[in-house]
Amino acid sequence: GENVEQHPSTLxxxxxxxAVIKCTYSDSASNYFPWYKQELGKRPQLIIDIRSNVGEKxxxxxxxxxxxxxxxxxxxxxxxxxxxxAVYFCAASISGNNRLAFGKGNQxxxxx
Amino acid sequence: ETGVxxxxxxxxxxxxxxxxxxxxxxxxxxxxxxxxQSAKKPLELMFVYNFKEQTENNSVPSRFSPECPNSxxxxxxxxxxxxxxxALYLCASSQFGGPYEQYFGPGTRLTVT
Numbered sequence: 001g002e003n004v005e006q007h008p009s010t011l012x013x014x015x016x017x018x019a020v021i022k023c024t025y026s027d028s029a030s031n032y033f034p035w036y037k038q039e040l041g042k043r044p045q046l047i048i049d050i051r052s053n054v055g056e057k058x059x060x061x062x063x064x065x066x067x068x069x070x071x072x073x074x075x076x077x078x079x080x081x082x083x084x085x086a087v088y089f090c091a092a093s094i095s096g097n098n099r100l101a102f103g104k105g106n107q108x109x110x111x112x
Numbered sequence: 113e114t115g116v117x118x119x120x121x122x123x124x125x126x127x128x129x130x131x132x133x134x135x136x137x138x139x140x141x142x143x144x145x146x147x148x149q150s151a152k153k154p155l156e157l158m159f160v161y162n163f164k165e166q167t168e169n170n171s172v173p174s175r176f177s178p179e180c181p182n183s184x185x186x187x188x189x190x191x192x193x194x195x196x197x198x199a200l201y202l203c204a205s206s207q208f209g210g211p212y213e214q215y216f217g218p219g220t221r222l223t224v225t
Contacts, residue, residue, distance in 0.1 A: 032212055042218065043202070043216045043218045043219060044155075045216070046213065049212075049213065089154075091155075094211070097168070098168065098209055098210040099157050099170075099211060102154040104152065104154050105154075
């Protein structure tokens, strides 16, 4: 089955710097890769997603890049702000069924 | 954010109790999901309903019983739970089912004593 790994598990950045979280997956037929942000005590929130026919997608300060050959995709947050502090989950679609396989999450801490 | 709502937000129940979790989506979606979120573990899919029909049951114990009376409402009936069932139970919905663009509710924090 699909195996999704996230690195690093915890990331601390100074406010204003960039943060990058990498996710690897095992199923070469996966075609959909969302990123969710979950603040403490709140719901996971879909912040950006990418499909396998696209290499990069950007939405204001966040972007996602996909490398299908290497089977990894990354979340890039620029000009980080304290409100970016949260746990970020990546996921990959599982070929052959309608499920998402989630990673364990990355804790991002933005230091003011 | 009121697209997907869940009640109750917190629930404490004994192992012999019967309780139900409720989810409602106001997004006009056709698919609804139950997930379990435990500390330090990836989200676990439990059930999927597409147009009110259950399409996925991810080997969930029978002490968890889902019900989907219509595309806007989803219930999770609980009975004779175990302490290891304590977790955050999240409901999600999407337009057409499948893995795409799932939107989550705030969850029910369940504690089994």
